[in-house]
Amino acid sequence: MSANLSSVLFLITGILFILALRGLSSPETSRMGNFFGITGMILAIVISILSVDIFFSNLIYFIIALSIGGIIGGIIAFKIPMTAMPQLVAGFHSLVGLAAVLVAVSAYYSPDSFGLGIFQNIKTASIIEMGLGVSIGAITFTGSIIAFMKLQGLMSGSPITFPGQHYLNAVLGILIISLIGYLIVNQSTQVFWMLIIASLLIGFLIIIPIGGADMPVVISMLNSYSGWAAAGIGFTLENTALIITGALVGSSGAILSYIMCKGMNRSFLNVILGGFGTDSVSSNTKEKTEQKPVKSGNAEDAAFLMKNASSVIIVPGYGMAVAQAQHALREMVDKLKKNEVKVSYAIHPVAGRMPGHMNVLLAEANVPYDEVFELDDINNNFANTDVAYVIGANDVTNPVAKTDPKSPIYGMPVLDVEKCKSVLFVKRSMSPGYAGVDNELFYRDNTLMLFADAKKMTEDIVKHLD
């Protein structure tokens, strides 16, 4: 295939990928979008195969490699529970990172096949691009592995910090930049591998100090990195499809990181520097917990309140997913609807462990997406709603974020649940949420605490609704 023709076809691949993302602007068009994405990918693979000189022995290995990967990928895609999506995505990012590293190493050792020059005498521009690609790829690889382990629970989610951490990272960062620069004058294998090792190390080091609940930002950030790595390789291989895709993915991940940071009212730098959530709960908040009276109720009270309400807003949080309560919740909502109660769901941007996670979990439990609302769209409705049912959420409902400038969560956008006539708060105990802040909502007159496991409580309410 001529180079010009393949370039044009790669451009079409890029366009199909843009359409794939565009399709996600609404659930109706999204499936079509995914179809465009798949078409683009098949096109890209076919063009590449037609552009290289195929020789038989390697073709067999190639087909074996593609089949093994395809089968593993297919099995994972069908087996994975929706609650495990964050670690799946983190794991997938690590594969993109590693693939980028392998391609770059391969290009380094046989640059003639890639049209980049000869071994250890690669064109200057190409070696810089290759250095950037391999470095970002390596960072994505180890960073994603740590994120995966934290999310999967293979490693403690609490931040790991040590003295001089930031200095070490800064030194490594400078080393990486210098090594990329040094590759221009000296393309020796030592320099190249030192660059890879330093990048692998920094990927590991930048993720370990970040706490488990900051993972939505981390996954989005690594999503972005995997895109920049792909773009770096795209520049090296002078391939339009890779450059376009890398840019799309890179900016997508960056936007998602921004949205997640905004949802927590944290600056990106603050998340990256890590260590949040390590400060133990200050003693005076603990005292307050003991002093203030709290109203608590049981499933029967809750069922009575909701049955007689005309509107209910459900506020689900990650705790709901942990307790696997989404199906019971949906059953409860069905019963309520039969009683002519208007039910909607309110989702906070950081309600799950990754962007949009809660929406997927609700969709899996057959909750129609047009009953699910984002924070900005529903926040004004709490004032004229009878009951808010808070299940597995905590910090995102805390009114302190609006009132107390001294609070660590001050300024974070929260759901105005306290404006409802009554609030039902399902929680196992009075313990504060992730941010370590006592939730003022517990002590309000219109709050009824339901101390139980989210799933069990919801099931009990369902029984009492009959």
Added chain:
Amino acid sequence: MEIDPFIFRLSIFILSIFIGYFVVWSVTPSLHTPLMSVTNAISSVIIVGAIIASFSSIDGNSISFSNILGFIAVTLAAINIFGGFLVTQRMLQMYKKKEKKNK
């Protein structure tokens, strides 16, 4: 003076970042998880590089170090491509509209 082809690629790159920026902002927040899985799948277009690596040959038929790296990269990218698109499809199938009240 001739323009370096690198500048053209850089132009494509920068313009694509802008396209990405506007397209992604128009993605509905409820589909952010499928967005992540699909971007993950499409970034595996890096398989293009893996294919070149798999078939790069220096001295004819023997399998080189670069080929082996290529095969591994093809496997990894394939996991991502199949896994990413299929899991996205699976998620998107779940998004349903409210049924008409006719139970």
